Amino acid sequence: MSKRIFAFKDRIVLDYGDTAIVETAARGSFEAAANAALGTAAGGPLEVWGERLRWRQDGLEIQAEGSRRVELARQIAPGLTLPDTGKDLVNKARVKVPVDLEIAKAGQQQVDRGSSPWQLDPLQVSLTFVNLKVSPEGIIGEPKVPEQAFKLAANNGVEAVVEVISGPISKVYLQRLVRQDETGIWSVVGYDPR
Known part of the structure; x- marks a missing residue:
């Protein structure tokens, strides 16, 4: 009561x-x-x-x-279900992306100091990753694969999957490698080519 x-x-x-x-x-x-x-x-x-x-x-x-x-x-809401952190979302990726943990730690420190807050958003990390695949020379102006093409399919707080409706990649798999809470940055650990 x-x-x-x-x-x-x-x-x-x-x-x-x-x-x-x-x-x-x-x-x-x-x-x-x-x-x-x-x-x-x-x-x-x-x-x-x-x-x-x-x-x-x-x-x-x-x-x-x-x-x-x-x-x-x-x-x-009696049927309420919390995210299942036991789900292995990222191992379904067809292409694995190696991550340098030292670079991820440096990125986390950068965000902790107030820079690059986009790394806290799995959609923004996916947008950057996909567009750098499309334009390896860098993103100048509007990205070739627009923000509207990205949709969060799953996020259990530690792992996330982002679907991409256009471009060369259909799914991006991400993980919080350094810190597993809302303050942790996302790293791309895999993807599915279209």
Whole structure:
């Protein structure tokens, strides 16, 4: 039972002390944060980002944040499933991409210092990788394979798969090699040629 309930014009907040549930009217399409892991809730996507779960259900966007987020979210959405980090997503790649761990560590340090935040987004890392395959001399101006061609197919927080609808590559496989949380950069570890 919640300790307090706050009702505002555009949202309801259920305060459980160590956890809060916020419900708002769902507007537009549901877009998960770029570096969030994906599960399922109420038959749709579940965003898992740090101590926050977010999904849509019955015309509402629901966010659970705090130490009891999973327990309380499962009471609201009984079929809720968290990302399965045991799934071996990246070994399905037809072409393996060797990664120099020292370069990945240097990239992580760069992001930690505030540079190159695009490395936290599996879609942006895939876009750069694919477009450098198309234009090995470098990306000048608009990329040949546009951003709209990339769609996150899976992300369990440690591994991700990005589908590409045009260009020479159909799927990009990524992994967080240095740090396995929302602050970890993504590295391309494989791909499927078209």
